[in-house]
Amino acid sequence: MRMFRQATAEAMQPATTPRQTTAREPAPSAAPTYRTVGDHRAANPIITARDVNVYYGDKHAIQHVNLDIGLNEVIALIGPSGCGKSTFLRCLNRMNDTIESARVTGEIKLYDEDIYSKQMDVVMLRARVGMVFQKPNPFPKSIYDNVAYGPRIHGLARDRTELDEIVQKSLERAGLWNEVKDRLEEPGTGLSGGQQQRLCIARTIAVSPEVILMDEPCSALDPIATARIEDLIDELRQNYAIVIVTHSMQQAARVSQRTAYFHLGRLIEVGKTEEIFTNPRHKLTEDYITGRFG
Amino acid sequence: MSISTLLAALLALTSVAYIAGRRRAVVGSASAPIRTFHSLPGYYGGYVALWCLLPALALLAIWVVVEPIVLRAAVIDSLPPELAELPEDRFGLFLADVRNLVDGNLVFGAPDPAVQAAAERYAEVRKTSRHLLLGSLLVVGVASLVFALRRVQPAMRARIKVEKAIEYLLIGASLVAILTTIGIFLSVLFEALRFFRLVSPIDFLFGLEWSPQTAIREDQVGSSGAFGAVPLFVGTLLISGIAMLVAVPVGLMSAIYLSEYAGPRMRSWAKPLLELLAGIPTVVYGYFAALWVGPALRRLGDALGLEVASESALGAGLVMGIMIIPFVSSLSDDVINAVPQSLRDGSYGLGATKSETIRQVVLPAALPGIVGAVLLAVSRAIGETMIVVMAAGLAANLSLNPLEAVTTVTVQIVTLLVGDQEFDSAKTLAAFALGLVLFLVTLALNVVALRVVRKYREQYE
Amino acid sequence: MSEPGPVKPNEPPRTRDRVAEGLRRRYMKERAFRLLGLAALLFGLGFLAIFFVTLVSNGASALLQTRxxxxxxxxxxxxxxxxxxxxxxxxxxxxxxxxxxxxxxxxxxxxxxxxxxxxxxxxxxxxxxxxxxxxxxxxxxxxxxxxxxxxxxxxxxxxxxxxxxxxxxxxxxxxxxxxxxxxxxxxxxxxxxxxLNRYFFTSGDSRDPELAGIFGATVGSFFMLLVTLVLSFPLGVATAVYLEEFAPRNRWTDLIEVNINNLAAVPSIVFGLLGLALFINAFGLPRSAPLVGGLVLTLMTLPVIIIASRAALKAVPPSIREAALGIGASKMQTVLHHVLPLALPGMLTGTIIGMARALGESAPLLMIGMVAFIVDIPESPLDPATALPVQIFLWADSPERAFVERTSAAILVLLAFLVVMNGIAILLRKRFERRY
Known part of the structure; x- marks a missing residue:
């Protein structure tokens, strides 16, 4: 217990002073006040985040995070509640734009395009970086219309056959086709929780994004539905880069190749999943995964 | 001696009762020391006071109801036979004269000696009655006071009894709402039934011609005026329809803009300003419609080569629509805000723009609630009176042309009932038949709308 | 577009290109929709502006009178x-x-x-x-x-x-x-x-516009509101207290609740019919009297007050009730000593807003004969009288040009009363607003 306190204090100490000074006038170039343990780079990076800071009003919610998202891999973001992992996730497709007080500094690149630059179009960005939410949120429309929504607004299908094809393919990939193919016109809200979440995944992949962000996609589901989603994530990895925020360390261990551990807005440690779980190098990571807090 | 004096006397007695009851519990007695009392002394005071007040009050109420009947009978007894045999309505007028004279109200012209005599008799009987009333009030009050005072014992649980009495009082208050509804329904129904004895409901509901004025002239021959209300229904729907065409899109879009686009600063001043429109009395809208909008539309029509009546349905509908804008917008605002943020996030997360999200996700999700809001707005438009009284026509044209003058149900109710009226003519009774239709239609709309809105709320809770 | 790193997976360029194709059109639609919303808002607010400019420019001249x-x-x-x-x-x-x-x-x-x-x-x-x-x-x-x-x-x-x-x-x-x-x-x-036109503020109605004033109507409105307040406040609060604190949840109380909600939406003219049939024809109360007007307005205002009072009672946290009950207070004592005082500001706010609505109401008053031409200033709630909005209605109907400015001025006076009443309600709410 004493050790833990020391470790926390150690991690907190350097941040307090700069946080106060940067609260009012945050300088994007302010030097990081801590070092992330492990290698933040990926083999085939699609998204590269460098020195990312997020402020909610005066609150410094994300501090100097560097992280790559690589192709064909699932990266899990773990950490105790309020550590900033969801906030970071939402930065990657600018979902934080909807929160008025939020401000993001630093650089996040999708390939070589800065997603926070003026040239980047949010609509385009979100078509390329899709998102699945914590609670299944199917639209109050039919199952078909739920999946067809994205292709329709983006004009992805030239005609009805093409749209039918996209819908069917997406539902198949989400492993839902066999369950719903006879009732595509029924409302999506009538499905069970797990089916709803798979519908939301199908809705996301119908747009053919390059990256899929998942914000605790299984937290509202029972174990059986969770297992199905996890299998699905593993399959989807063949075609997409996936970032998943999870509260469950078992889930992170099961589905991800790399794991990043966040603590109080900082990326403490990042590395191969089996290494993080078997041989954490930072004291805080160790405390978390051994269940001393969280 | 007026009723208010009697009431004051009764209240004085009640306060005496309170003090007596309280004192008895404070002082206690040898057999019942203070500490043994179940409740605080005040409750014993209240207990005795209630006992003193309620029976006497009941007596007073009965007396007030019965007294006029007795007085009337007494006056009739003393009247010369030729007066006593007057027809019912003339006799009513005669009695009113008598009462006016007794109360010292201004009566035009020198009072008729018969009236004078009757008034004297009336005053005399009333005086006796009031004395008798005072006496019985005192007897009842004091008797129940003494009875209650004797019950002030340690074991008597005064607090519980007083609280029970207050609870019954509260129940009584909440029954007023029910009684009002029943009262509206029965009083309007009763008069409407009298109307339907003169005019068949089929003719009324499906007749195409409405001219109650001629009916009065034909009254002598046999009351078969034209009481076909279809032109009124059509006129009402036409004006309400125009109003909804203005209010629904404008109100809905304002609500969307305020809740989805406007920044918090704009919202903080624009929303109250818009709601200010709802606080403006309808008579002001009517004035505006009649004096400014009507003539302006007429001039505009002249410029365009169109014939626009100065009391056109368009003018009244337009202004009514403006009146309903804040109603629609604040209801829609509630409904739109009830759509969970997660649905919006889901849409934004797929790359939808704001307007795509609103049109394809938020509005469909909010649709039931919006339908409920629109139904409530329709019911308000149908029942709106002052705007149409001031800005719509009086003549019952069966027309769907918004440039012509049409009349509405509420306009006809007002024109039929304002001014001097005999209560038994088909003309005045027709107003109640129209009122019944209005009440039932708006009630049905409200019931449906409130149910729809409630269902909608539950869906997202 | 040159991209470092590997070739992208599953050929997503299709998504990118097709999204890019439609972007311009979609943003135009977005702007159009936004403008439409703004236009709708400005339409309503614009009318409000026209409204006040017209009223003030027309009504201001009624303050002065040629001599x-x-x-x-x-x-x-x-x-x-x-x-x-x-x-x-x-x-x-x-x-x-x-x-x-x-x-x-x-x-x-x-x-x-x-x-x-x-x-x-x-x-x-x-x-x-x-x-x-x-x-x-x-x-x-x-x-x-x-x-x-x-x-x-x-x-x-x-x-x-x-x-x-x-x-x-x-x-x-x-x-x-x-x-x-x-x-x-x-x-x-x-x-x-x-x-300065002193007749306008000190006299009753008149056939001569230069002598016509709003004082008679104002006094009539005052008596009416007095009757309404005296009856509707205690009744409304009692009903709300019963329904919120004492009533069991059963079919009867459900019925009362549905009833109250519906009563709030019954057209005001129907209340006028009730007043005519019940108070005047059945009970024989005098026509044109503020007493009858006040009774009718009471029935109309009651639902508003009940709904507001119930909301105020609901806002009092259960912990306060539990605290009082916990030290042995009876249910009635809890409500009367603790809950009611806390809810009172909210109830008063609702009452004032209901009163303001009653003040602006005119349709039911036409039914009960308050639309007569009355020169004298009423001295009691039983004297024949008219009310401010009805006076406006009467003057708006008068052919003389001089009544136009008087109508506008009377409207301004009525609106001033309403603004003051609502202002008090807002102040009261701000002052006593509690966050538990």
Whole structure:
């Protein structure tokens, strides 16, 4: 217990002073006040985040995070509640734009395009970086219309056959086709929780994004539905880069190749999943995964 | 001696009762020391006071109801036979004269000696009655006071009894709402039934011609005026329809803009300003419609080569629509805000723009609630009176042309009932038949709308 | 587009290209939709602006009233030829003659009778009352010649305020050419001025616009609101307390609840029908009396107060009830001593808002005869009276041009009352708003 306190204090100490000074006038170039343990780079990076800071009003919610998202891999973001992992996730497709007080500094690149630059179009960005939410949120429309929504607004299908094809393919990939193919016109809200979440995944992949962000996609589901989603994530990895925020360390261990551990807005440690779980190098990571807090 | 004096006397007695009851519990007695009392002394005071007040009050109420009947009978007894045999309505007028004279109200012209005599008799009987009333009030009050005072014992649980009495009082208050509804329904129904004895409901509901004025002239021959209300229904729907065409899109879009686009600063001043429109009395809208909008539309029509009546349905509908804008917008605002943020996030997360999200996700999700809001707005438009009284026509044209003058149900109710009226003519009774239709239609709309809105709320809770 | 790193998976360029194709069109639609929303909002607010500008520009002129300066000789021969100087003589004297004499002195060349009558019509029929008032207040003035600003006729007033067009042919004008000539002469001499219109605030209705005021209607409205307040506040609060704190949840209380919600949406004119059938025809209460108006408005306001009071009771956290019950207070004591005082500001706010609505209501009052022409100021809730909104309705119907500005001014007064009432409600809410 004493050790833990020391470790926390150690991690907190350097941040307090700069946080106060940067609260009012945050300088994007302010030097990081801590070092992330492990290698933040990926083999085939699609998204590269460098020195990312997020402020909610005066609150410094994300501090100097560097992280790559690589192709064909699932990266899990773990950490105790309020550590900033969801906030970071939402930065990657600018979902934080909807929160008025939020401000993001630093650089996040999708390939070589800065997603926070003026040239980047949010609509385009979100078509390329899709998102699945914590609670299944199917639209109050039919199952078909739920999946067809994205292709329709983006004009992805030239005609009805093409749209039918996209819908069917997406539902198949989400492993839902066999369950719903006879009732595509029924409302999506009538499905069970797990089916709803798979519908939301199908809705996301119908747009053919390059990256899929998942914000605790299984937290509202029972174990059986969770297992199905996890299998699905593993399959989807063949075609997409996936970032998943999870509260469950078992889930992170099961589905991800790399794991990043966040603590109080900082990326403490990042590395191969089996290494993080078997041989954490930072004291805080160790405390978390051994269940001393969280 | 007026009723208010009697009431004051009764209240004085009640306060005496309170003090007596309280004192008895404070002082206690040898057999019942203070500490043994179940409740605080005040409750014993209240207990005795209630006992003193309620029976006497009941007596007073009965007396007030019965007294006029007795007085009337007494006056009739003393009247010369030729007066006593007057027809019912003339006799009513005669009695009113008598009462006016007794109360010292201004009566035009020198009072008729018969009236004078009757008034004297009336005053005399009333005086006796009031004395008798005072006496019985005192007897009842004091008797129940003494009875209650004797019950002030340690074991008597005064607090519980007083609280029970207050609870019954509260129940009584909440029954007023029910009684009002029943009262509206029965009083309007009763008069409407009298109307339907003169005019068949089929003719009324499906007749195409409405001219109650001629009916009065034909009254002598046999009351078969034209009481076909279809032109009124059509006129009402036409004006309400125009109003909804203005209010629904404008109100809905304002609500969307305020809740989805406007920044918090704009919202903080624009929303109250818009709601200010709802606080403006309808008579002001009517004035505006009649004096400014009507003539302006007429001039505009002249410029365009169109014939626009100065009391056109368009003018009244337009202004009514403006009146309903804040109603629609604040209801829609509630409904739109009830759509969970997660649905919006889901849409934004797929790359939808704001307007795509609103049109394809938020509005469909909010649709039931919006339908409920629109139904409530329709019911308000149908029942709106002052705007149409001031800005719509009086003549019952069966027309769907918004440039012509049409009349509405509420306009006809007002024109039929304002001014001097005999209560038994088909003309005045027709107003109640129209009122019944209005009440039932708006009630049905409200019931449906409130149910729809409630269902909608539950869906997202 | 050159991209470092590996080739992208599953050929997503299709998504990218197709999204890019549609972007311009979609953003245009977005802007159009946003503009549509803004336009809708501005439509409503624009109407509000037009509304107030029109009312103020029309109503402001009613605050001033044209008066004509005349040198009135308070001739003892005319006022009191017998020299009695008692009240009766002074009250019944022919003051009109004094004014006419003064006018004759000003325009000695007007000799023909019909012309003279036209000249006399420049002054209000009530101008002599003003002279009488002066003499009654100070009989010692008799014999002197005083320069008095006397009330002009409404047609003169309208001409001075520019509401009568001089270019219209004489036959279609309310003032003859000769009358306009005299008015111009008076103007040149500085004998015509606009002074504060005191009648507007102190008198009742009148057929002569220059004498018509809103005081009678205001008093009528006041009595009505008094009756409404005295009845609806206790009833409303009692109902809310019962439903919120005591009532069991069963079919009966459900019925009451549905009933109250529906009652709030019943058209006001139906309440007027109830008032007519029940209070006037069945109970025999007098027509046109504020008492009946107040009763009708009570029934209308009750649902508003009940709904607001229930909301106020709901906002009192259960912990306060539990605290009181926990130390042995009875249910009734808990409610009366703890819950009710906390909920009272909210209830008062709701009541004031309900009162403000009642003040603006006119349709049901038409049904119960409060639409009569009433000159006298009512002295009790049983006297015949009218109400402010009904007065506006009556004046809006009057043909005289001078009533237009009075209608606007009366509306402004009504709106001022409403603003004050709502302002108090908002202040009350701000002051006592608690966050538990």
């Amino acid at each position: 004509i300066l005349l040198d009135v000789e308070l001739d003892p021969e005319v006022i009191d030829p017998e020299g009695r100087r008692d009240a009766v003589a002074l009250e019944t004297a022919n003051y009109q003659q004094l004014i006419r004499d003064a006018l004759n002195r000003l325009f000695p060349d007007v000799t023909e009778r019909s012309e003279r009558r036209a000249l006399y019509r420049l002054l209000s029929p009530a101008a002599d009352l003003e002279v009488r008032e002066l003499v009654l207040a100070n009989p010692a003035l008799i014999g002197e010649t005083r320069s008095l600003w006397l009330l002009a006729d409404d047609d003169v007033d309208m001409l001075i305020k520019g509401n009568i067009d001089r270019d219209v042919p004489e036959s279609e004008r309310r003032l003859s050419d000769a009358q306009i000539g005299w008015i111009d002469a008076l103007l040149d001499e500085g004998r015509i001025e606009r002074k």
